[in-house]
Amino acid sequence: xxxxTALDLLLIILGFLAVVPPSYIYHKNRxxxxxxxxxxxxxxxxxxxxxxxxxxxxxxxxxxIFYAQIIYTISLLLxxxxxxxxxxxxxxxxxxxxxxxxxxxxxxxxxYCIWRTDLFVADVILKGTNIVVLGPIYKLWMVWMLGIFAxxxxxxxxxxxxxxxxxKKQLKYFILAIVLPVVGVVPTNAILPMLGIYEYIWIGPITxxxxxxxxxYGITSRYTESKYDFVRKFVEGIAxxxxxxxxxxxxxxxxxxxxxxxxxxxxxxxxxxxxxLSMTVYLGGKWIIELFLKKALGDKVLDYTKVRDRxxxxxxxxxxxxxLLDETVKYLYNTVSITWAEIVLxxxxxxxxxxxxxxxxxxxxxxxxxxxxxxxSLMVLNDIGEVYLNTELMExxxxxxxxxHSPKELKRLEIIFGKLKKWEASEMILIKNDLxxxxxxxxxxxxxxxxxxxxxxRLLLLSILKAFSLGVSRATMHTQLxxxxxxxxxxxxxxxxxxxxxxxxxQEARRKERDMIDIMGHELRTPATIVKLNVELLEQxxxxxxxxxxxxxxxxxxxxxxxxxxxxxxxxxxxxxxxKIEINKERINIKNEIDMSLHGHEIVAKEKNLELxxxxxxxxxxxxxxxxxTVEILNNLxxxxxxxxxxxxxxxxxxxxxxxVTVKIIDTGNGIPEEEIPKLGQKFYRINNYIGSxxxxxxxxxxxxxxxxxxxxxxxxxMGGKIWVESEVGxxxxxxxxxxxxxxxxxxxxxxxxxxxxxxxxxK
Numbered sequence: 001x002x003x004x005t006a007l008d009l010l011l012i013i014l015g016f017l018a019v020v021p022p023s024y025i026y027h028k029n030r031x032x033x034x035x036x037x038x039x040x041x042x043x044x045x046x047x048x049x050x051x052x053x054x055x056x057x058x059x060x061x062x063x064x065i066f067y068a069q070i071i072y073t074i075s076l077l078l079x080x081x082x083x084x085x086x087x088x089x090x091x092x093x094x095x096x097x098x099x100x101x102x103x104x105x106x107x108x109x110x111x112y113c114i115w116r117t118d119l120f121v122a123d124v125i126l127k128g129t130n131i132v133v134l135g136p137i138y139k140l141w142m143v144w145m146l147g148i149f150a151x152x153x154x155x156x157x158x159x160x161x162x163x164x165x166x167x168k169k170q171l172k173y174f175i176l177a178i179v180l181p182v183v184g185v186v187p188t189n190a191i192l193p194m195l196g197i198y199e200y201i202w203i204g205p206i207t208x209x210x211x212x213x214x215x216x217y218g219i220t221s222r223y224t225e226s227k228y229d230f231v232r233k234f235v236e237g238i239a240x241x242x243x244x245x246x247x248x249x250x251x252x253x254x255x256x257x258x259x260x261x262x263x264x265x266x267x268x269x270x271x272x273x274x275x276x277l278s279m280t281v282y283l284g285g286k287w288i289i290e291l292f293l294k295k296a297l298g299d300k301v302l303d304y305t306k307v308r309d310r311x312x313x314x315x316x317x318x319x320x321x322x323x324l325l326d327e328t329v330k331y332l333y334n335t336v337s338i339t340w341a342e343i344v345l346x347x348x349x350x351x352x353x354x355x356x357x358x359x360x361x362x363x364x365x366x367x368x369x370x371x372x373x374x375x376x377s378l379m380v381l382n383d384i385g386e387v388y389l390n391t392e393l394m395e396x397x398x399x400x401x402x403x404x405h406s407p408k409e410l411k412r413l414e415i416i417f418g419k420l421k422k423w424e425a426s427e428m429i430l431i432k433n434d435l436x437x438x439x440x441x442x443x444x445x446x447x448x449x450x451x452x453x454x455x456x457x458r459l460l461l462l463s464i465l466k467a468f469s470l471g472v473s474r475a476t477m478h479t480q481l482x483x484x485x486x487x488x489x490x491x492x493x494x495x496x497x498x499x500x501x502x503x504x505x506x507q508e509a510r511r512k513e514r515d516m517i518d519i520m521g522h523e524l525r526t527p528a529t530i531v532k533l534n535v536e537l538l539e540q541x542x543x544x545x546x547x548x549x550x551x552x553x554x555x556x557x558x559x560x561x562x563x564x565x566x567x568x569x570x571x572x573x574x575x576x577x578x579x580k581i582e583i584n585k586e587r588i589n590i591k592n593e594i595d596m597s598l599h600g601h602e603i604v605a606k607e608k609n610l611e612l613x614x615x616x617x618x619x620x621x622x623x624x625x626x627x628x629x630t631v632e633i634l635n636n637l638x639x640x641x642x643x644x645x646x647x648x649x650x651x652x653x654x655x656x657x658x659x660x661v662t663v664k665i666i667d668t669g670n671g672i673p674e675e676e677i678p679k680l681g682q683k684f685y686r687i688n689n690y691i692g693s694x695x696x697x698x699x700x701x702x703x704x705x706x707x708x709x710x711x712x713x714x715x716x717x718x719m720g721g722k723i724w725v726e727s728e729v730g731x732x733x734x735x736x737x738x739x740x741x742x743x744x745x746x747x748x749x750x751x752x753x754x755x756x757x758x759x760x761x762x763x764k
């Protein structure tokens with residue numbers, strides 16, 4: 001069993017920590033360079049660290065030689081992965097066939113010598129941390145490794161002038177990544193082993209792990225930070241490394257103490273001490289770093305939250321979009337380190353309004369064909385999900401990440417890039433709402449620099465412009481609301497005047513109508529009643545030819561009754577139309593009312609040889625409605641059925657459920673055409689209302705006013721029921737209506753609760 005020291009454990013821990021950043025980056029962006037970098041980190045970190053730990057602790061010759069072979073095999077993999085990575089970073093480039101042949105063939109020769117001969121690993125001396133006796137081919141390995149790293153550096157320096165600003169920044173990290181192994185690996189893992197000194201080979205994996213972390217940071221670097229941000233990140237990075245080393249060292253020390261100087265009962269105490277010391281190191285280090293940054297930087301790093309809040313407070317009450325536009329441009333100029341700022345608002349993909357600050361009145365955005373092409377190209381940003389662009393990132397995308405976009409997208413990006421360069425703008429940020437693009441913001445180059453604004457400044461701008469977008473929407477809605485209010489007010493005034501005039505005319509017409517109906521009803525009803533009474537008196541003085549006298553007397557009485565019935569129907573119609581009819585609801589025995597109505601129509605039905613059939617369900621419950629109006633509904637429908645039935649029968653049926661009683665009046669008449677059924681119940685409407693004449697003119701068919709069914713339908717609805725008709729020509733008709741069940745006191749309370757005016761005492 002291998003007994004590792006604290007240094008061995010620390011070496012393994014750092015090796016695994018080194019693979020976390022590149023592995024995470026590869027998970028987020030599965031590019032070729034990210035994949036190679038991740039593999040490089042696994043080889044340079046945990047694999048190399050494990051092989052060195054196993055070699056240092058080997059006690060058998062065969063195992064020592066085996067682990068030494070693994071160490072140098074891993075070194076070959078490091079060289080090959082670095083060679084591959086250099087082909088994709090910072091730009092993709094192809095190495096010549098001859099160069100690839102030299103690199104891969106020498107690598108293959110070295111691999112063969114490591115495992116199949118003693119020309120590389122000649123022997124192993126098991127002494128101290130163990131020593132490898134190197135063969136003559138070892139020098140070829142040194143030349144091969146140094147050549148790969150030197151070639152990568154020279155190859156990039158040759159193309160330095162052709163690189164973009166972002167790529168030049170990444171190149172700094174690449175150079176640093178090459179310097180690290182030269183300084184850390186070459187002396188400890190190449191030169192000293194030639195002298196038989198193997199005590200410091202553990203520095204190799206630590207240095208290479210640091211190299212992969214530097215490359216990871218460089219390859220993912222996209223933004224230019226201010227020097228204050230760099231200082232903060234540098235200090236925080238040092239603090240993090242210090243924390244990792246401290247925690248690892250304390251952990252190893254605690255394990256040694258537990259193993260050498262403690263009993264089982266003391267393990268818990270050592271663990272508690274370790275946790276306390278770890279937290280002390282972390283919290284103390286964090287406090288010292290914050291104190292240092294506060295003293296060193298002071299107020300040089302802006303508090304972007306306060307900057308954004310000041311903008312919100314300043315523009316919260318602005319409801320004019322032009323004023324808001326001017327204030328926002330000015331605020332942007334005075335907030336971040338730019339030479340000029342310009343905001344262009346769009347409406348239907350056309351320039352609506354422009355405001356700039358720092359240009360001295362020289363607005364760089366012009367209308368015309370160039371602007372039309374530019375605005376059309378902006379659509380690609382919605383397609384690829386971009387909110388902002390800057391010239392550095394666009395140049396990097398067009399040179400390195402073109403595979404992500406279609407040829408059409410690349411063409412539009414090139415147009416946008418060309419316009420931004422022409423207008424000397426380093427940034428363009430889209431101003432969007434949830435539905436569409438409202439405009440864009442252009443920013444001039446950073447003062448005294450050719451690079452764009454920092455990443456944090458960009459986030460601040462995105463936040464401010466998001467608030468500006470909401471402000472523009474608010475101002476637009478306010479303007480639209482004012483226009484709508486003004487328009488509505490004008491329309492309301494016009495309609496009010498017209499309505500007042502019509503109401504006045506309608507009130508006058510209704511007053512005249514009521515007066516006319518009252519007069520007509522009085523004038524018609526009074527003499528008819530007198531005639532009826534006198535005719536009844538004449539019956540007492542029939543002496544001569546009583547049979548003939550009785551016939552004419554009955555005709556007179558029938559005519560008078562029809563006149564009174566007509567007048568009552570007319571009055572009911574007028575009251576229903578003006579919502580003046582009174583409904584006095586009470587408990588009604590619907591079975592009795594049906595029986596009485598059928599009995600009242602027996603004589604008329606007998607004269608036409610029609611049979612009246614009562615199929616009322618004996619268990620039919622009572623209804624809740626106006627008794628007089630219910631009788632009127634039954635009489636109208638039965639009378640109507642008798643009138644339009646020449647032979648057969650008139651049948652009345654009932655059924656019920658938990659809410660309503662249903663009454664059906666079924667006749668065997670001629671039936672009603674399907675297209676006429678929806679018109680039934682309309683005022684003055686009758687089927688076949690007109691008859692022809694010899695001169696070709698239609699005249700109104702006599703016999704009826706068309707008010708009976710109108711009154712019947714409206715009375716059913718007023719009392720809370722429904723009425724409908726089922727009919728087929730040649731097979732008769734069914735007039736069906738429903739009325740609510742009587743439910744006792746609750747029924748009456750429910751009815752009152754629905755009538756707000758009655759509850760408030762405003763209706764009798």
